[in-house]
Amino acid sequence: MNEAIFFFNNAIVSGLVIGSVYALGAIGVSLIFGILRFAHFAHGDMMTMGAFATFIVSLLISGLGLSTSVPIAYFALPIAVALTAAAALSFDKMFYAPLRNRGAKPVTLLVASIGVTMIIQGLIRLFFGTGSHTFYEETSKTIFQIRLPIEGVRRAITFTEPQVVIVVLTILVVVALRLFLTRSRFGKAMRAASDNSDLAEASGINIKQVVRITWMIAGGLACLAGTMLALDVTLKPDLAFNIVLPIFAAAIVGGLGHPYGAIIGGYLIGFAESLAVFNWGIFLRPYRDQLPDWVPANISIVPTEYKLTVAFVILIVALLVRPTGILRGSTT
Amino acid sequence: MIRRSIFFYSVFFVIVLFVMLFMGTPFTVRLLVEAAAFALIALGLNVQWGYGGLFNFGVLGFVMVGGFAVTAMAMPTNPDFWQSDGPWMLGRAILTAGAGALLIIGAYRLNRLGWPAFIRRTAQVLAWIIAYVAFRTQIDPAVVYIEREAGWVGGLDLPVWIGWAFGGLLASGLGLLVAKVCLGLRQDYLAIATIGIAEIVRALIKNMEWLTRGTLTVSPVPWPVPTPQLVQEWDVSIPDSFIVARGLYLLLVLLVLIAAILVMQRAYRGPWGRMMRAIRDNYVAAEAIGKDVGARQLQLFVLGSAFIGIGGAILTSFAQIFDPSAYQPINHTFLIWVMVIVGGAGNNLGAVLGGGLIYVIWVVSEPIGQSLFTGLSELAVQIGWAPIPDINSRSVQMRVLVMGFVIVLALRFAPRGLLPELLQTRMEPSPERGIDREEGNDRGSPRI
Numbered sequence: 001m002n003e004a005i006f007f008f009n010n011a012i013v014s015g016l017v018i019g020s021v022y023a024l025g026a027i028g029v030s031l032i033f034g035i036l037r038f039a040h041f042a043h044g045d046m047m048t049m050g051a052f053a054t055f056i057v058s059l060l061i062s063g064l065g066l067s068t069s070v071p072i073a074y075f076a077l078p079i080a081v082a083l084t085a086a087a088a089l090s091f092d093k094m095f096y097a098p099l100r101n102r103g104a105k106p107v108t109l110l111v112a113s114i115g116v117t118m119i120i121q122g123l124i125r126l127f128f129g130t131g132s133h134t135f136y137e138e139t140s141k142t143i144f145q146i147r148l149p150i151e152g153v154r155r156a157i158t159f160t161e162p163q164v165v166i167v168v169l170t171i172l173v174v175v176a177l178r179l180f181l182t183r184s185r186f187g188k189a190m191r192a193a194s195d196n197s198d199l200a201e202a203s204g205i206n207i208k209q210v211v212r213i214t215w216m217i218a219g220g221l222a223c224l225a226g227t228m229l230a231l232d233v234t235l236k237p238d239l240a241f242n243i244v245l246p247i248f249a250a251a252i253v254g255g256l257g258h259p260y261g262a263i264i265g266g267y268l269i270g271f272a273e274s275l276a277v278f279n280w281g282i283f284l285r286p287y288r289d290q291l292p293d294w295v296p297a298n299i300s301i302v303p304t305e306y307k308l309t310v311a312f313v314i315l316i317v318a319l320l321v322r323p324t325g326i327l328r329g330s331t332t
Numbered sequence: 333m334i335r336r337s338i339f340f341y342s343v344f345f346v347i348v349l350f351v352m353l354f355m356g357t358p359f360t361v362r363l364l365v366e367a368a369a370f371a372l373i374a375l376g377l378n379v380q381w382g383y384g385g386l387f388n389f390g391v392l393g394f395v396m397v398g399g400f401a402v403t404a405m406a407m408p409t410n411p412d413f414w415q416s417d418g419p420w421m422l423g424r425a426i427l428t429a430g431a432g433a434l435l436i437i438g439a440y441r442l443n444r445l446g447w448p449a450f451i452r453r454t455a456q457v458l459a460w461i462i463a464y465v466a467f468r469t470q471i472d473p474a475v476v477y478i479e480r481e482a483g484w485v486g487g488l489d490l491p492v493w494i495g496w497a498f499g500g501l502l503a504s505g506l507g508l509l510v511a512k513v514c515l516g517l518r519q520d521y522l523a524i525a526t527i528g529i530a531e532i533v534r535a536l537i538k539n540m541e542w543l544t545r546g547t548l549t550v551s552p553v554p555w556p557v558p559t560p561q562l563v564q565e566w567d568v569s570i571p572d573s574f575i576v577a578r579g580l581y582l583l584l585v586l587l588v589l590i591a592a593i594l595v596m597q598r599a600y601r602g603p604w605g606r607m608m609r610a611i612r613d614n615y616v617a618a619e620a621i622g623k624d625v626g627a628r629q630l631q632l633f634v635l636g637s638a639f640i641g642i643g644g645a646i647l648t649s650f651a652q653i654f655d656p657s658a659y660q661p662i663n664h665t666f667l668i669w670v671m672v673i674v675g676g677a678g679n680n681l682g683a684v685l686g687g688g689l690i691y692v693i694w695v696v697s698e699p700i701g702q703s704l705f706t707g708l709s710e711l712a713v714q715i716g717w718a719p720i721p722d723i724n725s726r727s728v729q730m731r732v733l734v735m736g737f738v739i740v741l742a743l744r745f746a747p748r749g750l751l752p753e754l755l756q757t758r759m760e761p762s763p764e765r766g767i768d769r770e771e772g773n774d775r776g777s778p779r780i
Contacts, residue, residue, distance in 0.1 A: 039520035095740050107519050110741060111673065114666050115739035116377055121662065157751075216340025245531060248524045252341075257522075271712075305539040312528035319517060319525070 003282050005148070005155040011278040017163050017232055019270025020170035022243070024225035026262035027177065028218035034194035035214045036096075036258030038106035041113040043222060044244030045087060049240060050223025051230040052124055053087075053251060054080035067196065074136045074165070077227055081220045088219025089212060091116055106167055124237045132236035162231035169224065174263055186213050219241035246273070246311035251254040253318045255325025264326055269311050276301040276310045337681050340750050346676045350697055358574040360580055362696055368585040369646040371687030374671040375592055376639030378403050378683035381672060382753065383605070384513065384632035385612040387523040388509070390530030392664040394637050396537055396656065397506050398499030398644025400573060403550045403654045405495035410486025418482055418703060421474035428470040432463025478542040484767055490748055492556035496645040503641020506533070512635040530665065538656040551653035557581050586647055589684070592639060596680050662732055667694060668737050676749025685751060694731055701727035
């Protein structure tokens with residue numbers, strides 16, 4: 001039983017948390033791809049930017065003299081989401097829209113997004129330096145421990161407050177997105193534009209507005225995901241750059257242009273990563289004495305250093321076996 | 333077009349002269365060596381992207397493989413390793429890997445037996461699992477043993493130029509692998525896949541301490557020409573010795589670069605280059621007239637990778653240190669893209685110019701940014717504000733921002749770069765057409 005709890009604490013919780021972050025990021029990537037048909041490479045840095053926006057806003061709030069028992073980041077989050085959405089819109093206006101209006105190919109936009117990546121990275125490092133920051137300077141992370149009332153169980157089920165918030169928020173976002181896409185006028189317009197942009201325009205949908213809404217949603221979700229990740233680990237300039245690959249893997253595995261697929265893909269990649277680096281030898285520990293010597297103590301599918309390869313291998317296998325993704329995504 | 337090339341190359345040399353005036357000759361020669369190596373790398377990316385329209389966002393991986401190749405070839409041998417059981421254990425691991433590969437290939441050939449599809453699938457998956465587990469049981473103890481007994485495998489004590497050649501070979505091997513797996517993908521997917529492979533290569537080289545020494549770094553990597561220390565023994569003063577030694581190195585690198593440019597220029601003008609451009613601009617039409625699109629793209633990718641690998645090898649042996657943690661996507665992937673796009677995708681001379689120019693700007697902007705920031709900080713103090721904290725680390729980041737703006741502005745206002753690709757029509761001579769067509773929207777070649 002102790003082993004099962006260890007497994008829950010180390011593999012399931014971390015898979016759930018990182019999966020939520022991937023899912024939130026992948027929804028944005030997938031939406032942008034569905035509407036604008038290009039892989040928005042700067043999405044990871046948009047997440048970092050969102051996290052830093054939350055950081056500044058919470059510094060400002062605490063500068064006003066407010067202090068709370070929970071981290072101020074939670075109060076700063078809505079403002080930061082709005083700021084990041086606005087930033088995403090203005091990035092589109094400044095860098096992508098002129099290229100689109102010229103009739104440039106999606107590939108050109110992809111290359112432009114490298115430029116945007118560098119601009120965001122440069123700005124963040126210019127203003128915040130290369131060191132890491134934390135949201136928990138004044139308050140400490142609340143840790144929940146649940147002890148099971150079973151004989152002989154020493155370990156407690158352990159998780160932290162931001163981890164709960166991440167998972168709950170992701171569920172809320174998914175439900176809200178579902179309602180938005182199926183019930184609201186804008187959501188329906190987005191789905192129509194994603195299916196066939198020309199036809200949607202011909203039937204009177206304002207494509208420019210759809211594009212604006214897409215950027216706002218993607219930017220807001222990026223801010224949410226970035227902040228959540230920064231709350232769970234630490235805030236540093238290369239925070240999201242390291243997870244842009246798993247996010248793209250999640251979006252592609254789920255089916256590009258398909259927001260629900262992105263959610264499935266996100267959790268799939270998240271769990272695959274945490275289960276692959278988990279030390280399965282833990283389960284053999286009680287039987288250590290009976291086992292022969294050649295059984296190693298550490299049995300993980302891949303060494304921790306190669307965690308990144310897991311997402312990539314899944315991506316390649318998915319591309320070879322089912323190139324459209326789990327849910328059939330857009331093809332062009 | 334020729335006038336345009338001469339103009340921009342002269343601008344480049346004027347900038348270099350200015351750098352020489354302010355920073356001194358030894359610094360400038362060093363800068364030029366590195367710029368030449370980056371130009372070679374940019375040429376490689378130009379072959380992939382400019383000729384073929386093939387995305388490679390994993391330039392970093394190929395540069396790194398080239399760097400590793402030099403250390404593997406040119407470093408002195410490690411007797412501790414060769415006298416231990418290490419070679420025997422490694423050999424066993426390699427044999428296991430070979431057997432595993434045979435098993436996997438066998439599983440994929442099962443369709444000849446006419447068995448149902450799901451049995452074949454299961455057999456393939458099982459073969460992969462068995463091969464992987466078997467390999468891990470052999471390699472894991474070998475790694476632990478080598479790291480404990482000998483530290484690392486060591487080099488082979490061969491001449492440096494063999495290391496450079498091996499860098500090209502290893503990088504083109506990696507390119508072949510990438511191309512085999514990923515070239516069938518659409519462009520966006522190819523971009524992500526190449527990033528993934530580069531990141532995996534980075535993780536491997538960083539963590540395979542037994543082979544690459546990982547974060548412990550390898551130094552000093554030998555030079556193919558006399559080092560400054562050696563030159564000093566010929567009764568040359570210390571500053572001059574740096575100029576002489578680096579100058580010799582520069583000559584060697586320029587030789588490699590010019591040879592590469594000549595070969596690629598000739599290939600580009602010939603039927604081969606015409607076919608490649610045809611494939612890039614309309615692969616459906618090219619396929620319809622009987623060109624083997626897949627095989628040609630593979631060829632381009634491998635060729636470009638070789639140049640990038642050689643460039644990486646030159647950089648590592650010049651720096652005399654191989655430090656896997658020094659490789660960053662911004663410095664070794666995105667910067668190369670800026671070079672090719674600013675220089676002019678599809679034009680060899682453009683890519684080379686972009687490589688040199690952007691690298692010089694990249695390096696020089698550090699001291700400029702620093703003095704700018706110091707000035708601003710003093711100004712802030714005079715008004716009564718606090719000085720800017722940690723100026724040094726921040727001003728370095730300034731150049732990332734500048735490069736970002738350069739790439740975005742170049743795409744918007746000069747999508748074909750400083751030296752655009754020459755579009756030859758049947759009515760010779762009409763080189764100026766290449767420039768005229770740039771005025772319109774970006775129809776035609778290249779893709780940006």
